[in-house]
Amino acid sequence: MHVVVAPDSFKGSLSAVEVAAAIREGVLAVAPDARVTSLAMADGGEGTLDALVATWGVPVHEVNTCDAVGRPCTARWAVSRDGRTGVVELAEASGLPAVSDEPLQPLHAHTRGTGEVAAAVLDAGVEEVLVCLGGSASTDGGAGILVGLGARLLDADGAPVPDGGEGLARVARLDLDGLHPRARQVRWRLAVDVTNPLVGELGSAAVFAPQKGARPGDVAFLDEALTRWANLLERETGVRVHELPGAGAAGGVPAALAALLGAVLEPGAGLVAEAVGLADAVSDADLVFTGEGSFDSQSVRGKVADGVATVAGASPTRPPVVVVAGRVQLPADQARAAGIAAAFSVAPGPIALEDLLPRTAVRLAEVAASVTQLTLSAGRRAF
Structure with missing residues (x-):
């Protein structure tokens, strides 16, 4: 199983590198033999x-x-x-x-x-x-x-x-x-x-x-x-x-x-995706993770999630793209229209931001593990 992890940073919490590491940990927890390609992403601004x-x-x-x-x-x-x-x-x-x-x-x-x-x-x-x-x-x-x-x-x-x-x-x-x-x-x-x-x-x-x-x-x-x-x-x-x-x-x-x-x-x-070789990475991927602090309407208008979905959608295998975010505010139908198979919040339920921030890495790993297990169990039919 080849999993590509290509997230943005969670501003005020984790860098893109740290987000990718946490998701990778979750993938390997349930699929230790998986090949995981981590590509820290950004939208061209700070970071x-x-x-x-x-x-x-x-x-x-x-x-x-x-x-x-x-x-x-x-x-x-x-x-x-x-x-x-x-x-x-x-x-x-x-x-x-x-x-x-x-x-x-x-x-x-x-x-x-x-x-x-x-x-x-x-x-x-x-x-x-x-x-x-x-x-x-x-x-x-x-x-x-x-x-x-x-x-x-x-x-x-x-x-x-x-x-x-x-x-x-x-x-x-x-x-x-x-x-x-x-x-x-x-x-x-x-x-x-x-x-x-x-x-x-x-x-x-x-x-x-x-x-x-x-x-x-x-x-x-x-x-x-x-x-x-x-x-x-x-x-x-x-x-x-x-x-x-x-x-x-x-x-x-x-x-x-x-x-x-x-x-x-x-x-x-898109420029960053080209610079890090995202297209080559997803060309044989079975699953792609991306993420950012807030997944909303702006996310599918030129932000990292949109860029990752565009590249994955143009690849030969068209792997499902899953977003993991601090909060998810984009309706599922709009996410699917933008090429996002599913989006999950790291919040375990109603929780204050100051309480969630210290747990962000742990929750990223837990959500990534659940998504990976679902993919292993059901294949792409899961999405």
Whole structure:
């Protein structure tokens, strides 16, 4: 029996690696001869770097850089086993949690540190860079990443503009003479989980900047600044990013990278599934487990469960996909329509969250054992 375990993390409880280990323990408890393939998954946001490192079995590298408000920090990055793909997680250097000890700075927070991490990845000789977007503290349209890669953003007088969205309101010219020499030689892939455009009522400033401390006046200022930035990018490259679906992710980071570096925006869960080799793993699987903290309507709209179900449904054997979650809120008929055979909660009954959290790993193993036993007893007729 071949069982593939490909879960997301249970935020606030267990990492994807820990969730996979618990499910694996449950499978082997009732099927000790089973072959279990564990692939930690993520949707392209925070935690994706850890998931990929665990699945690839590669070391984590570190680089000294700065956080979203300019303070010195250390950020991690990694390279795939074959040396072709470098991974940059935006939250490592430019994440909101890392600056939560400071008053929020919606106009000044930036992504320059992420650009410096990307430069270190390029120095490693990779052929493509996977940028995991999520948890951003800034709304700078990706300008900071360009600066971190060696570009200069200049005002009408030829002076460098300030970091962050504030600088976008003054930028008049791009100086790319110092851009990292490999920046335009590699393939850039951006893991996104939203489709918001860069500007407008559904844009980055309007929808996400308030979460980063922006007041109504700040939102209007940032939307205008992002529009100015998009106009400049269009003049420089001929690429229009104003309405590009997904360009509003992570404070508008995709705008700069798509226009100047040819970056491709991709759904995060599918991109991670490709990176960890999920399709090959499920090609001869008898049963597939996935999971996340809450299984709801969002889970089947580009999240990990949806990505796993899509890949499994396209495989030759079409193995049943079972979700194990902290809570299950999606009706069974909607789950089946999305390719999910069944979904089970780890909650043993009515229970307070603080009481369930310490038992999550044990309950994951118990539920996985029950599902595996049912599969052994009834085969796929169980689902």
